[in-house]
Amino acid sequence: MLDYSEIDSILRALVEPTRRQILERLTRGPATVSQLAEPFGMTFAAVLQHLQALEACGLIRSEKIGRVRTCRIEPGGLAPLADWIAERRIPAERHLDRLGQILAETDPKDQSPKKNQDKDQKQ
Amino acid sequence: MLDYSEIDSILRALVEPTRRQILERLTRGPATVSQLAEPFGMTFAAVLQHLQALEACGLIRSEKIGRVRTCRIEPGGLAPLADWIAERRIPAERHLDRLGQILAETDPKDQSPKKNQDKDQKQ
DNA sequence: GTAATACTCAAGTCCATGCTTGACTATTCC
DNA sequence: GGAATAGTCAAGCATGGACTTGAGTATTAC
Numbered sequence: 108m109l110d111y112s113e114i115d116s117i118l119r120a121l122v123e124p125t126r127r128q129i130l131e132r133l134t135r136g137p138a139t140v141s142q143l144a145e146p147f148g149m150t151f152a153a154v155l156q157h158l159q160a161l162e163a164c165g166l167i168r169s170e171k172i173g174r175v176r177t178c179r180i181e182p183g184g185l186a187p188l189a190d191w192i193a194e195r196r197i198p199a200e201r202h203l204d205r206l207g208q209i210l211a212e213t214d215p216k217d218q219s220p221k222k223n224q225d226k227d228q229k230q
Numbered sequence: 231m232l233d234y235s236e237i238d239s240i241l242r243a244l245v246e247p248t249r250r251q252i253l254e255r256l257t258r259g260p261a262t263v264s265q266l267a268e269p270f271g272m273t274f275a276a277v278l279q280h281l282q283a284l285e286a287c288g289l290i291r292s293e294k295i296g297r298v299r300t301c302r303i304e305p306g307g308l309a310p311l312a313d314w315i316a317e318r319r320i321p322a323e324r325h326l327d328r329l330g331q332i333l334a335e336t337d338p339k340d341q342s343p344k345k346n347q348d349k350d351q352k353q
Numbered sequence: 354g355t356a357a358t359a360c361t362c363a364a365g366t367c368c369a370t371g372c373t374t375g376a377c378t379a380t381t382c383c
Numbered sequence: 384g385g386a387a388t389a390g391t392c393a394a395g396c397a398t399g400g401a402c403t404t405g406a407g408t409a410t411t412a413c
Contacts, residue, residue: 118245123371124238134318140390151390153372174380174389185315192312195257246401263360274360276402297359297410 116164117188125149126157130180133167137179239287240311248272249280253303256290260302 120126129143144154158178161167166184169176243249252266267277281301284290289307292299 115245115247118241119370122238122241122245125371130318141388149371150373152374152392155391156371171390174378176390185319189312189315189319192308192315195253196308196312242400248401264358272401273403275362275404278361279401294360297408299360 113164113187114191117166117185120160120164120166121188123157123160125154126161129154129157129161130166133178133180137177140176140178143178236287236310237314240289240308243283243287243289244311246280246283248277249284252277252280252284253289256301256303260300263299263301266301 121130125147128147132138132143132146140151140155140158143158144151147154158167158169162169162178164184165181165187167178168181169178171177244253248270251270255261255266255269263274263278263281266281267274270277281290281292285292285301287307288304288310290301291304292301294300
């Protein structure tokens with residue numbers, strides 16, 4: 108059902124911190140390319156490339172009026188990734204047969220919350 | 231609240247298709263390093279590096295018994311990313327003031343579901 | 354003990370991607 | 384019309400990360 112390459116392009120877009128920042132900026136409202144470029148110590152062209160990546164995978168939408176391009180969040184853009192995660196969390200939570208004990212280790216009564224009783228960790 | 235670098239490492243881990251496949255494999259149950267390496271036409275060492283990336287960001291957990299390392303899904307591993315997405319979807323959906331019209335364009339009555347009335351798109 | 358197995362580590366290669374530069378186009382202001 | 388503004392494109396550099404190779408270690412089988 109889910110387009111695998113869609114997930115791929117969304118993840119590739121989100122993995123870049125600059126693009127995540129652009130996305131956060133746009134959640135506070137639309138912005139032009141120059142407004143988006145300004146806070147980053149980065150050229151216009153670089154920001155433009157990020158915007159193209161974000162738009163290509165449907166995370167943002169842009170519209171050019173006159174010589175000004177205005178970008179805004181695409182509301183459903185993160186939905187495919189959210190769905191992908193949801194689909195993978197359910198089966199994972201089903202494998203609690205053997206994992207019950209591991210979950211139990213994260214209890215407050217255990218002073219070391221995670222990553223402890225591995226009898227290995229670095230040679 | 232959310233550790234930004236945690237999101238970063240999870241995204242970096244998930245962006246690699248091989249690591250996503252390993253993750254999917256592990257949702258069907260635990261596996262040893264060699265079992266994981268076998269289906270991929272890839273060396274042991276390469277798979278090991280993927281496993282280390284997955285484990286470093288908390289998506290999987292592994293335990294070495296004797297000479298065999300067994301890997302399994304870490305149930306809550308995707309939670310931070312799921313939360314991150316959830317936090318960003320809500321505010322995005324609040325910007326519907328101006329976006330209402332855009333959403334309306336995706337109605338069935340509009341024959342071109344998306345990406346249409348841009349008066350630009352490629353020069 | 355010796356050999357085989359199952360990994361582990363470090364170094365090196367190679368390619369994808371982020372960013373820059375510089376030239377170019379389309380709009381708006383005067 | 385000419386200059387300034389806002390963005391676009393293409394080429395090239397540089398870095399990071401995936402993968403390999405080859406050597407090394409710990410564990411198990413004989």
